[in-house]
Each structure stands twice: as structure tokens, then as C-alpha cells.
Amino acid sequence: MTKKIGKQTLKLQYPPTIAATAAVVGQKEGQGPLKRYFDYISDDSYFGEKTWEKAESTMLKQCFTLCCSKGKVSPEELDFVFSGDLLNQCVGSAFAMKDTNVPYFGLYGACSTMGESLTLAAMTIDGGFAGTVCALTSSHFCSSERQYRFPLEYGGQRTPTAQWTVTGSGAAILKSNGNGPFITHVTPGKIVDAGIKDANNMGSAMAPSAYETLKAHFEDTGRSPDYYDLIVTGDLGVLGHDTLEDLFRHDGMTLGKSYNDCGILIFDIQKQDVHAGGSGCGCSASVFASYIMQGFAENRWSKVLFAPTGALMSPTSSQQGDSIPGICHAIAIEKTL
Amino acid sequence: MTKKIGKQTLKLQYPPTIAATAAVVGQKEGQGPLKRYFDYISDDSYFGEKTWEKAESTMLKQCFTLCCSKGKVSPEELDFVFSGDLLNQCVGSAFAMKDTNVPYFGLYGACSTMGESLTLAAMTIDGGFAGTVCALTSSHFCSSERQYRFPLEYGGQRTPTAQWTVTGSGAAILKSNGNGPFITHVTPGKIVDAGIKDANNMGSAMAPSAYETLKAHFEDTGRSPDYYDLIVTGDLGVLGHDTLEDLFRHDGMTLGKSYNDCGILIFDIQKQDVHAGGSGCGCSASVFASYIMQGFAENRWSKVLFAPTGALMSPTSSQQGDSIPGICHAIAIEKTL
Numbered sequence: 125m126t127k128k129i130g131k132q133t134l135k136l137q138y139p140p141t142i143a144a145t146a147a148v149v150g151q152k153e154g155q156g157p158l159k160r161y162f163d164y165i166s167d168d169s170y171f172g173e174k175t176w177e178k179a180e181s182t183m184l185k186q187c188f189t190l191c192c193s194k195g196k197v198s199p200e201e202l203d204f205v206f207s208g209d210l211l212n213q214c215v216g217s218a219f220a221m222k223d224t225n226v227p228y229f230g231l232y233g234a235c236s237t238m239g240e241s242l243t244l245a246a247m248t249i250d251g252g253f254a255g256t257v258c259a260l261t262s263s264h265f266c267s268s269e270r271q272y273r274f275p276l277e278y279g280g281q282r283t284p285t286a287q288w289t290v291t292g293s294g295a296a297i298l299k300s301n302g303n304g305p306f307i308t309h310v311t312p313g314k315i316v317d318a319g320i321k322d323a324n325n326m327g328s329a330m331a332p333s334a335y336e337t338l339k340a341h342f343e344d345t346g347r348s349p350d351y352y353d354l355i356v357t358g359d360l361g362v363l364g365h366d367t368l369e370d371l372f373r374h375d376g377m378t379l380g381k382s383y384n385d386c387g388i389l390i391f392d393i394q395k396q397d398v399h400a401g402g403s404g405c406g407c408s409a410s411v412f413a414s415y416i417m418q419g420f421a422e423n424r425w426s427k428v429l430f431a432p433t434g435a436l437m438s439p440t441s442s443q444q445g446d447s448i449p450g451i452c453h454a455i456a457i458e459k460t461l
Numbered sequence: 462m463t464k465k466i467g468k469q470t471l472k473l474q475y476p477p478t479i480a481a482t483a484a485v486v487g488q489k490e491g492q493g494p495l496k497r498y499f500d501y502i503s504d505d506s507y508f509g510e511k512t513w514e515k516a517e518s519t520m521l522k523q524c525f526t527l528c529c530s531k532g533k534v535s536p537e538e539l540d541f542v543f544s545g546d547l548l549n550q551c552v553g554s555a556f557a558m559k560d561t562n563v564p565y566f567g568l569y570g571a572c573s574t575m576g577e578s579l580t581l582a583a584m585t586i587d588g589g590f591a592g593t594v595c596a597l598t599s600s601h602f603c604s605s606e607r608q609y610r611f612p613l614e615y616g617g618q619r620t621p622t623a624q625w626t627v628t629g630s631g632a633a634i635l636k637s638n639g640n641g642p643f644i645t646h647v648t649p650g651k652i653v654d655a656g657i658k659d660a661n662n663m664g665s666a667m668a669p670s671a672y673e674t675l676k677a678h679f680e681d682t683g684r685s686p687d688y689y690d691l692i693v694t695g696d697l698g699v700l701g702h703d704t705l706e707d708l709f710r711h712d713g714m715t716l717g718k719s720y721n722d723c724g725i726l727i728f729d730i731q732k733q734d735v736h737a738g739g740s741g742c743g744c745s746a747s748v749f750a751s752y753i754m755q756g757f758a759e760n761r762w763s764k765v766l767f768a769p770t771g772a773l774m775s776p777t778s779s780q781q782g783d784s785i786p787g788i789c790h791a792i793a794i795e796k797t798l
Binding site: 127128132203208219224227240250251255315436440441444446 | 463464465469471474512514515540541545547548549550551552555556558559560561562563564565566567568569570571577580581584585587588589590591592637649650651652654773774775776777778781783786788
């Protein structure tokens with residue numbers, strides 16, 4: 125009675141509806157090309173808190189509350205919440221969700237977390253375990269810089285291949301009943317390690333995992349890339365985007381004009397001085413919860429393959445000379461069944 | 462068509478079988494009362510590696526390989542793996558699993574991770590998404606001390622309420638077909654914050670979450686504590702164990718003689734100088750994968766409620782004066798249906 129098709133794709137039998145989404149971002153993100161799609165742009169990078177870690181939690185909680193409000197769902201109606209973030213021990217999520225009184229599944233998928241949370245949330249509804257579930261995640265430029273790289277005050281130079289961690293959060297409420305858009309298929313990813321060791325070139329480190337997951341998705345479903353109006357990877361940025369296209373080209377395949385990347389979409393790469401593009405859990409999450417989902421309402425597309433990517437490293441693993449394993453989870457979202 | 466009963470418990474319709482488990486631990490754990498139940502006791506705390514973080518990954522991978530071997534399952538036959546650990550960015554799990562070629566869900570549930578991974582693995586099978594799934598986790602005394610507390614070389618004094626992080630890992634293979642023991646119910650936990658701020662008293666911080674989850678489990682299922690031959694919490698240790706009994710006593714209820722805690726079971730508390738008991742993801746995981754599961758085979762019990770607990774804090778959150786939110790996931794394991 126398995127719903128698995130092919131190697132690693134799940135075809136949902138009772139596709140859940142994405143009933144509501146919300147995106148809360150920082151000032152820089154609000155100055156980018158997706159400005160009009162975000163629900164809330166904060167001028168205060170501290171979100172009223174005294175530390176960046178608390179700021180991230182407050183932003184995520186604000187996003188959660190807004191999503192519940194937009195979906196006309198009270199937190200008590202949620203069966204489960206799936207959340208995670210980049211902070212050590214995922215405290216961004218834990219402190220954001222600790223007073224919501226909703227059963228909580230903590231995830232760590234690095235920047236692929238929105239893909240992982242949507243996948244598990246969709247499975248939870250399809251499997252008959254829940255009627256209403258929330259999937260969410262966040263990242264914050266300042267908490268990330270401090271934890272992964274240098275104190276901001278140090279003013280460290282960024283390499284050309286570096287990406288800019290998005291200050292942003294995205295949340296989605298999934299329901300068993302609804303009129304779509306529906307999550308119809310999910311392709312949970314394997315960890316792929318191409319041996320890249322440059323922690324300032326995450327796009328190249330993650331591209332091979334996006335390649336493996338997308339390839340598996342197309343093979344498993346029998347769909348070609350042109351089935352989708354939009355194929356959008358996580359935060360590969362400019363370099364990872366091109367690497368992914370190269371990898372498919374070697375197979376004699378192309379992702380076509382409908383391929384884009386959340387790390388490219390969220391910023392004006394040149395004008396906003398973000399080097400190779402945006403990154404962080406909040407990058408794909410906030411782009412998904414704003415631009416991508418509103419594109420369904422505005423009839424810009426009706427079939428989207430959303431594939432957030434993550435780099436499963438830590439500062440310690442990089443300092444110890446380890447490579448950067450990547451992961452990518454793909455979610456097929458379709459306006460009608 | 463929801464399988465939810467009561468507030469937050471899921472009654473599985475197609476209860477998966479726990480087909481195999483494996484536990485790999487360190488020397489100190491191998492000198493404790495559960496010695497004879499562990500599959501492998503390593504005399505080398507480095508597990509042949511050069512750093513403690515790599516040692517933890519190698520231990521977890523060894524445990525995974527052993528579990529597959531005991532279950533006569535090759536990694537390729539696994540549909541999914543659910544894993545997480547305490548290390549920043551969960552690199553223990555990521556590096557252990559990166560070459561297995563199995564779709565991977567990364568989790569962060571702190572010391573409750575074995576509860577979270579078993580819960581999601583069981584739901585994945587029950588929901589018809591998979592036939593064979595692995596749930597696993599680990600912790601390592603040395604990598605934990607360095608990350609959470611002091612460099613070992615510093616020789617910091619431990620407070621009487623402190624617990625000893627277990628060097629250990631546990632893995633379980635769940636199958637859709639089998640003759641049990643079965644996972645029949647799961648009660649995923651809510652985050653509970655009782656306001657405890659002492660990072661050297663995790664047992665007290667986590668006990669309220671165990672109380673809430675167990676209370677919900679009993680209410681939702683209509684079962685009383687004496688339904689189970691063994692109720693075993695995560696790593697509450699001596700203090701948390703007593704706090705939990707107190708909390709139930711206030712309700713005029715008792716967990717009875719069948720109540721125990723993995724943090725108490727794994728060490729000889731007095732002789733092994735572990736203060737309030739064992740802790741870490743590997744504590745409940747290795748006790749579950751050895752002593753608890755072998756107890757079914759040896760007819761010591763046929764109904765067990767396994768309830769790992771976790772503290773969702775980080776050194777940063779504690780340094781910033783935050784409280785320590787706890788979580789507990791409960792899993793009902795029954796020999797027959």
C-alpha cells in the first residue's frame with residue numbers, strides 16, 4: 125500500500141491544500157525586487173529584542189501568528205507544527221514556538237528546512253494524522269554571521285562566491301480540505317557530498333544535491349522539466365544555479381526557461397551587493413510564502429516544483445577540514461488536481 | 462479520516478514492527494548495569510578518529526550499519542532515515558549518514574530525538590509512505606562537554622544536579638510487515654517551559670514536559686499507568702524522575718512501580734560518579750535499543766511506554782538569560798496487537 129513511486133518520490137493520495145502563507149522579512153529584503161509580495165518588512169533588525177537570536181525568534185513567531193491569522197486558524201486548531209532553523213540547537217524555532225501549545229516537531233535541514241517541513245507536514249495530512257498543520261522556518265543575517273563567520277563589528281571581507289543570509293521567515297498552513305493549491309508529490313532528498321570544502325561557496329556545494337533530487341523527481345514521476353511553469357531551487361545563488369544547469373546539460377537535458385533560484389530572486393544581486401545571492405532557511409521560505417504562492421493567485425503559474433537546498437555543515441566540521449554535504453527536498457505544488 | 466485520538470495522540474492503523482535495534486556505547490556506559498545488553502562497547506572514545514565530533518559520527522554510522530545487519534536489511538532497502546543529534550547543525554548525523562544514499566530527514570529534538578525519530582518513522586510507515594525506515598540518534602560525552610560546558614582539559618567542577626552525557630547511539634529499523642513488537646500509539650509533545658534557568662539541572666527543566674505528554678497520553682488513550690509493564694522517560698535523571706512523580710502526585714495519581722528513567726538505568730549513579738544520572742540523545746536511544754527492546758524478547762515486559770525528553774536550549778540562549786523549554790514524545794510499544 126506504499127505511495128512511493130520510483131526511487132524516492134511520494135505521490136500523495138489526499139493532496140493537502142496550502143491554505144495560507146506568510147512572509148516576514150528585514151529591511152534589505154524589503155528593498156529587493158520582491159518587496160510587494162512580503163506581508164511585513166521590519167525596519168528594526170532587532171525586531172524589538174536585545175539580541176539577534178531573540179530577534180530571529182520574534183520574527184518567526186510574528187510570521188507564525190500572521191499566517192494563522194491569514195488562514196483564519198487559531199493555534200489551538202493546529203494538530204502539529206514542523207519548524208527548524210540555522211541557530212545552534214535550533215533555538216530560533218524552539219523559543220518562537222514554546223508558548224503556542226501545539227505539538228512540535230523540530231527539524232534540522234539547514235537552508236532546505238522549508239522543503240523538509242512542507243514535506244513532513246504534507247505527509248502528516250495525507251497519512252490521516254492531522255487536518256491542519258503549520259510548516260515554517262527562519263534565518264537572520266546577524267545571528268548567522270556571528271555564528272558561522274565573523275562578528276559583524278569585525279567588518280570581514282566577503283569573497284565573491286559568498287552568499288548573503290536572508291533575514292526572513294516563511295510559514296505555511298496546510299489543510300486536509302481545501303481548493304488548492306495542492307501539494308501533489310514530494311521527493312525527499314538524499315545527502316550528496318561532492319567534496320566541496322569552501323564554506324564561502326555554498327551554492328556549488330549544494331548544487332549536486334539539487335541535481336540528484338530533481339533528477340529523481342523527473343524519473344520517478346515521468347515528468348519532464350517543461351511540465352512545470354516554475355522550477356525553483358533553494359538558495360543556490362548565481363554560481364549554484366549555473367552549476368545545476370551544467371550538471372543537467374551533461375545529461376543532455378535542460379531545466380529550461382522556467383528554472384530560477386530563490387537566492388537570485390530575493391535580491392537585486394548587483395545593486396544590493398550580495399555577491400552570489402541570498403541564502404539561509406529564510407531565503408527559500410520567504411520567497412515561497414510570498415512571491416511563489418501569490419503567483420498562483422495571480423495566475424502567473426499553476427504548476428511549481430519547489431526545491432529548497434541545504435548545506436549540512438557546521439563551523440566545527442569546516443574547521444576540521446570536512447567537506448560540505450548538501451541536501452535538497454522537492455515539492456510539487458499544483459493549482460488543480 | 463484522522464487517526465488522532467483525544468488531544469494529541471495518534472493511534473496507528475497499521476502499527477509498524479520494530480524489526481531490529483542496535484546500541485553502540487562508550488567505555489563508561491559499558492561498565493554500567495546495562496553492560497550485557499549493548500551490541501558494542503568501544504574502549505576508544507575517539508572511535509579511531511582524530512576529533513570527538515568525528516568520533517560521534519563514526520559511532521553513529523557503526524550503530525546504523527550494525528542495525529541494518531541485525532535486521533538483515535541493506536541500506537538500499539531503506540525508504541527513509543530519520544536522525545539528529547546534539548552537535549551544532551546536527552553534523553553528527555549528517556556526516557554519519559552522508560554516504561548511505563538513503564533519503565534523509567534531519568531532526569532536532571535535543572535528548573528527545575529518539576522519540577521524535579521513532580514517532581515520525583512510525584507515522585511514515587503507517588501512512589503508507591514506506592515499508593522500511595530507520596530511526597537513530599547519538600551523543601558523545603566529549604563533544605557535548607566541549608560544546609555545552611567547558612573544555613575537558615579545564616577540569617571544571619560539576620554541580621550535584623548535573624547529568625553525565627552518554628557516549629552512545631541507538632538505532633531502530635521499523636517495518637510495515639512483521640510480528641512485533643509494534644508501535645501502536647504515539648503522543649508527540651508540546652514544548653513546555655516551566656521557567657527553569659539552571660543549565661546544570663536539566664532533569665527539572667524537562668520533567669514538566671514529560672508530565673504534560675504522559676498526562677495527554679493517558680487521557681487520550683483512556684489508559685492508566687498500570688496498563689504498561691514499563692513506563693520509561695528519557696533522561697530526567699534522579700531529580701527529574703522525582704519531580705515527575707511529584708507532579709503526578711499533585712494530581713492524585715501515581716506512575717507506580719513500573720516507572721523508571723533511562724538516565725537512571727544506564728549508570729550506577731553512586732559508583733560511577735555521574736551525579737544526577739545520564740543524559741544526551743544517546744542515553745534514551747541506547748537504553749531503548751538494548752535493555753528495553755531485549756526485555757520484550759526476554760519476556761520481562763510486553764507493554765512499554767517510552768518517553769524520551771529533551772531540553773530545547775543552547776549555550777547562547779542560556780547565556781542570554783533565557784529559560785530552558787522542554788519537550789517529550791511518548792511511544793507505546795506492545796508485543797502483540
